[in-house]
Amino acid sequence: MLCVADGEAQAQSEPTALVDQQHCMFCHTVDAPFLAPSFQQIAAHYRNMPDASVMLEQKLRVGGKAHWGDMSMPLPADRGGPLSPEDAHTLVQWVLNQ
Ligand code: HEC
Incomplete structure (x- = not known):
């Protein structure tokens, strides 16, 4: 049986299939700026902006x-x-969540 209440917690682990399908890691890395800002930079930048997720x-x-x-x-x-x-x-x- 699946526990549906886990939804938000699961969102924090890497959605690998989606990331692969959309080639996110072709330009981004989690912690080092490459062709694009790192996901940690992006997370830090938007941490205090409540509406950021909708925009992103x-x-x-x-x-x-x-x-x-x-x-x-x-x-x-x-x-x-x-x-x-x-x-x-x-x-x-x-x-x-990085
Ligand atoms: C071809 C290269 C490339 C790919 C592939 C790519 N990105 Fe990006 N991404 C960029 C560049 C360049 C920027 C910075 C430009 C900008 O601010 O829009 C960026 C910016 C972002 C931002 C911040 C946007 C903002 O407005 O601050 C997020 C979030 C992001 N990428 C997530 C992703 C995710 C998730 C994927 C996979 C679905 C992905 N990216 C795939 C190049 C890429």
Whole structure:
């Protein structure tokens, strides 16, 4: 039997299938800036912004203005396929918990 109450806790472990499918680690790493800011930098940057996850989920799905320099992130279609709102939520929760 599955314990549904675990939902939020599980969101903190890496959603590996999604991360692979969307090639997140092609440009990002957890702790070292590479082609893109590290997920720890991103998490630290947005830690005190309560609405950040909504903005970031939107950005992962439909794109938006770059916040970290001139290069912006490719859209889901160029990363490996469409991204559902649920999957975007899972990814953003994971990034912000680094
Ligand atoms: C082709 C390279 C590339 C891939 C693949 C990529 N990113 Fe990024 N990402 C970037 C760059 C460059 C930035 C910084 C530009 C910006 O602020 O939009 C960024 C920024 C971000 C940000 C911060 C956005 C902001 O507005 O502060 C998040 C969160 C993020 N990426 C998550 C992800 C996740 C999750 C994946 C996999 C689904 C992913 N990225 C895949 C290049 C990439």
